Amino acid sequence: xxxxxxxxxxxxxxxxxxxxxxxxxxxxxxxxxxxxxxxxxxxxxxxxxxxxxxxxxxxxxxxxxxxxxxxxxxxxxxxxxxxxxxxxxxxxxxxxxxxxxxxxxxxxxxxxxxxxxxxxxxxxxxxxxxxxxxxxxxxxxxxxxxxxxxxxxxxxx
Numbered sequence: 001x002x003x004x005x006x007x008x009x010x011x012x013x014x015x016x017x018x019x020x021x022x023x024x025x026x027x028x029x030x031x032x033x034x035x036x037x038x039x040x041x042x043x044x045x046x047x048x049x050x051x052x053x054x055x056x057x058x059x060x061x062x063x064x065x066x067x068x069x070x071x072x073x074x075x076x077x078x079x080x081x082x083x084x085x086x087x088x089x090x091x092x093x094x095x096x097x098x099x100x101x102x103x104x105x106x107x108x109x110x111x112x113x114x115x116x117x118x119x120x121x122x123x124x125x126x127x128x129x130x131x132x133x134x135x136x137x138x139x140x141x142x143x144x145x146x147x148x149x150x151x152x153x154x155x156x157x
Contacts, residue, residue: 007142007152010046012079012083035054040096046080047084048088097152104141
């Protein structure tokens with residue numbers, strides 16, 4: 001039996017106040033504007049799309065696993081300046097995941113990691129379906145395997 005899933009981006013409203021700050025104000029929260037100089041290379045966690053070469057992206061630290069658990073975590077992410085929040089279909093894999101080596105981390109209801117594996121993006125859909133066969137898995141987080149950066153969260157649909 002296959003379990004349907006939905007990939008969730010980070011909500012754009014989380015960052016709304018940052019887009020109008022000066023460089024000095026951004027530096028106070030360890031954020032900076034960069035210009036994308038390659039594609040792929042600057043995956044946006046709001047649109048779940050790659051930034052175009054020449055596009056401005058905000059590089060910020062983000063608490064992507066802000067939970068009551070030893071597994072709470074934060075790390076750097078990119079947000080495209082004019083990002084529109086992704087609205088994915090059930091079982092849709094976003095662009096930023098298709099060609100990367102990924103780390104899929106499965107968490108239970110107590111926000112404890114109970115499984116992790118690496119996978120090529122082309123095989124991600126199969127891995128997600130397999131992870132959700134385990135009834136103890138509540139949600140998944142997808143990271144870029146080499147740098148370890150957070151991409152998105154996956155829930156049962």
